[in-house]
Amino acid sequence: MTKFKVIGLMSGTSLDGLDLAYCHLWQENGNWEFSIEHTKEVGYSKKMQDYLKNAIYLSENDHAQLHKDYGVWLGEQAKTFMQDENLEVDFVASHGHTSHHRPEDGFTFQLGDGQLLANTCGKQVVCDFRTKDVSLNGQGAPLVPIGDRLLFHEYDFCLNLGGISNISFEKNGERIAYDIGMANMPLNYITQKMGLGYDEGGKLAKTGRVNKPLLRKLNQLDYYKLPHPKSTGYELFTEQFVPLIEDADASHIDLLHTFIHHNSEQIALEVHKHATKPHNKLFVAGGGALNHFFIDTLKEKLGTSINIVIPSKTLIAFKEALVFALMGVLRLQEKTNVLSSVTGAIENSCSGEIYFPVKT
Missing domain, CATH: 3.30.420.40 (ATPase, nucleotide binding domain)
Known part of the structure; x- marks a missing residue:
């Protein structure tokens, strides 16, 4: 039995902070099973909260910089979590933080540069779970x-x-x-x-x-x-x-x-x-x-x-982080993780971008 050991990262529209869930996921008798082994909540500073809340109004250059900075920050949080809890981790699955969501215009954006996240935490990363579905004329949401x-x-x-x-x-x-x-x-x-x-x-x-x-x-x-x-x-x-x-x-x-x-x-x-x-x-x-x-x-x-x-x-608090961990597993297995019956896309998809850490 293969047991996947994944950190799921979730930042939601309520802007109360970052949820980190270290999850074990495996299949048993044809069904997916899970355990949430360790969790952590990292509250946003007022500065970070305002930054993310107002990201929708940033210039293209400032938005791109926030995308990079937030990716590094996510990587730092994942790395600290791994070190503090002495976790054995296969990969990190990150939702990011949604700054723009306009599926009617074919556009959605989740902050948190995946490559910089991977470089910073030193683990493979799966992220950006919405974009592919939107390109297939879907809403890119909900994903859970x-x-x-x-x-x-x-x-x-x-x-x-x-x-x-x-x-x-x-x-x-x-x-x-x-x-x-x-x-x-x-x-x-x-x-x-x-x-x-x-x-x-x-x-x-x-x-x-x-x-x-x-x-x-x-x-x-x-x-x-x-x-x-x-x-x-x-x-x-x-x-x-x-x-x-x-x-x-x-x-x-x-x-x-x-x-x-x-x-x-x-x-x-x-x-x-x-x-x-x-x-x-x-x-x-x-x-x-x-x-x-x-x-x-x-x-x-x-x-x-x-x-x-x-x-x-x-x-209650970490269900979404758990589900993004599962979505990461499904992405690496090349199985469907976004349902067209939910999003209205022209077909189901196996969504998410994969990044490997690079030493810079």
């Missing part, structure tokens, strides 16, 4: 559903509550997945205006009240009317959500409360649209799974036919 299918197939639905909410499920023998809308991105935007990193457990949001005019405007946004496959990103947030937040006649607490109701309503609509059994299991990961008020509100909107399953804190 291949992991949902291969690692979490016992659940009817897999929901991720990161900066963005996305869902994944099987329908007529195909994996269907798409971005529902926002999750933590607007919540973090609001708490940062309050001088806080985030609303721990949703304690502040719970004390607020729904602002009905804002809720109505949010629920009427055109993105929700689009058919899947569809994906979204920071562009939609800044163009459509931020103006509604800034123009709302509501306290910060009420904004948090309203967004959780809005997010939960949109998720419930999508789940009920595709639920075909009297009882369904919904697996929830991502930072939003730790927001108790968010989960309680979601349970209320979903009703008794949907049973929410919250995994361990490790899996």
Whole structure:
């Protein structure tokens, strides 16, 4: 039995930092199995957070420099992780950090130069998992559903509550997945205006009240009317959500409360649209799974036919890093790791660029 020993790197739209997961992956009786052996979270400094958040506005030269600098930084984090934990590593699989995502224009970009990452950490690197799918007329997102299918197939639905909410499920023998809308991105935007990193457990949001005019405007946004496959990103947030937040006649607490109701309503609509059994299991990961008020509100909107399953804190926080480790394994095995039924591409693909360390 071949056991792959991989570090998965993930930086999401919520911009809370870099997740590193040292994973073992192997096949047993035709199924993929995994264990998460060690994990680490590296928070972003305010400078790095601002750099990544504003990367979309950088000039071409400055963006290229950030791509290089961030690749070196990722390599340094992976190297430190390996040394501190004395890890035996086959390779590193990196999602990078998405600075631009415009699949309708045939363009997506993940920061973190793969060659410099490999040179710095001294290990083979697999990265840039989105570009090939976009070149095949796909959305290049979401990518995690291949992991949902291969690692979490016992659940009817897999929901991720990161900066963005996305869902994944099987329908007529195909994996269907798409971005529902926002999750933590607007919540973090609001708490940062309050001088806080985030609303721990949703304690502040719970004390607020729904602002009905804002809720109505949010629920009427055109993105929700689009058919899947569809994906979204920071562009939609800044163009459509931020103006509604800034123009709302509501306290910060009420904004948090309203967004959780809005997010939960949109998720419930999508789940009920595709639920075909009297009882369904919904697996929830991502930072939003730790927001108790968010989960309680979601349970209320979903009703008794949907049973929410919250995994361990490790899996909540590092599921995406785990899946990118799996995607790296599949890439090296030359097997499908991006599903056209999810992204809308003209065909499935084996995606990701491979880099070997070079001594400079």
